[in-house]
Amino acid sequence: MRYLTAGESHGPQLTAIIEGLPAGMPITEGDISEELARRQKGHGRGRRMQIEKDQAFIASGIRHGYTLGSPVALVVENKDWKHWTKIMGSEPISEEEAEEVKRKITRPRPGHADLNGGIKYGHRDLRNVLERSSARETTVRVAAGAVAKKMLSLLGIEIASQVLEIGGIKAESLPYSSLKELKDATEASPVRCFDKGAEQNMMDAIDDAKKNGDSIGGIVEVIVEGMPAGVGSYVHYDRKLDARLAAAIMSINAFKGAEIGIGFEAAHRFGSEVHDEIAWDQERGYYRTSNRLGGFEGGMTTGMPIVVRGVMKPIPTLYKPLKSVDIDSKETFQASVERSDSCAVPAAAVVAEAVVAWELAAAIAEQFPSDQFGQLASYLEAYREEIKEF
Structure with a gap:
């Protein structure tokens, strides 16, 4: 399984194949x-989310509600395109028109891909960079992840997420009885936080940052239940499933770190406080008496819940100006913006679910016969029974 996305932030549409x-x-x-x-x-999203009401259109690969086995094309229309047709159109324009409509950007924003992307591809108009590097692209990554989540759900694998921290406000680690309880609570929360006590403080921190023309980041957590043991590989470095999840998390715009299980906390503990002891019973088969390693050993799933976290930096598009240099004049200027999110951490949790779901679904499709969905479901069910008696 693989997918490719196309589209610019203010282009006509976003596409995933x-x-x-x-x-x-x-x-x-x-x-x-x-x-x-x-x-x-x-809480904390900008005006763009008021403009766009994202809907998926299936352009190919699905007939009467079922996949055909051929490539699936998903399209999400950009409603804001009507205001950008001249600026972002694909047809050539004259020099006179260019001066009028192109809105050439020569001032790179700190924290964005603007300058590095311009250097890499030779773009003197940095709009050519920022239109694609925008987090708007995550829209169709969520669309692709939704397909993966559906596949996993049909195979008895469920995914949820929560926000653990925003702007230094940390949620307490509260127990929940099931992923459904976690999902219900976080879906009802404006900051996707399970801890009601931290929720308002997080919202206040977002509002304060917005008032000050600033932005704040945070930490999100994705939890997956139902993955059987032994998916992934210890044989090849690039097939280690935990490594693939870490790469997927790091590929999300503005994410600067990833950890699995207790992650970096393991550096401060003894081995006896890190590794998960193994147990077995007839109903469950093999399981661990703790889950500090977040559902992974040796690059493979253990059958315990998968726990992955990612840290999102504050969004770099700020109302509080930062210094930069114009690439044409080389003069120093203070960067500014017209609109931006002050915090996108709650939305980023949904993106994190999507990228994790994709990697897990792809790993299952690689490991088991998967030309036909019914065949895949049967093989996976048989495998689950088989490993109980291993």
Whole structure:
């Protein structure tokens, strides 16, 4: 399984082409649009989310609610495109028109891809960089992740997320009885936080940052239940599933760190306080008496819940100006913006779910026969029974 995305932030549409889905898997536009709506929520989002009401359109690969086994094309229209048709159009324009509509950008913003992307591709107009490097691209990554989440759910694997920290405000680690309880609580929270006591403080921190023309980041956590043991590999470094999850988290715009299980905390503990002891019973098969390693050993799943965290830096598009240098005049200036999110951590949790779901679904499709969905489900169920008696 693999996918490719295309599209610019203010272009006509965003597109994802997915290859390798098993044939006969049920999926609808509603399954995908539901995830897109979740991505647009959250205290601290900017005006762009009021403009866009993201809906997925399935352009190919699905007929009457079932995958065909051929590539699936997903399209999300940019409603704001109508205001950008001249600026972002694909047809050539004259020099006179260019001066009028192109809005050439020569002032790179600190913390963005603007300057480095211009250097790499030789763009003197940095709009050519920022339109693609924008986090708007995560819209279709969530769409692709929604397909993966649907596949996993049909295979008995469920995913949820929560926000653990925003702007230095930390949520308490509270127990929950099931992923459903966690999902219900976080979906109802404006900051996707399970700890009601921290929720208002997080919202206040976002509001304070916005008032000051600043932005704040935070930490999100993704939890997955139902993955069988032994998915991934200890044989090849690039097939270690925990490594693939870490790379997926780090690929999300503005994410600067990833950890699995207790992660960096392991550096401060003795080995006896880190590793998870092994147990077995007839009903569950093998399991661990703790889950400090977050569902992974040796690059493979252990069958315990997968726990992955990512840290998102504050969004670099600020109302509080930072110094930069114009690439044409080389003069120093203070960067400024017209609109931005003051915090996108709650939305980023949804993106994190999507990228984690994709890697897990892809790993399952690699390891088990997956041309037909029914065949995949049967093999996976048989495997689950088999490893109980290993």
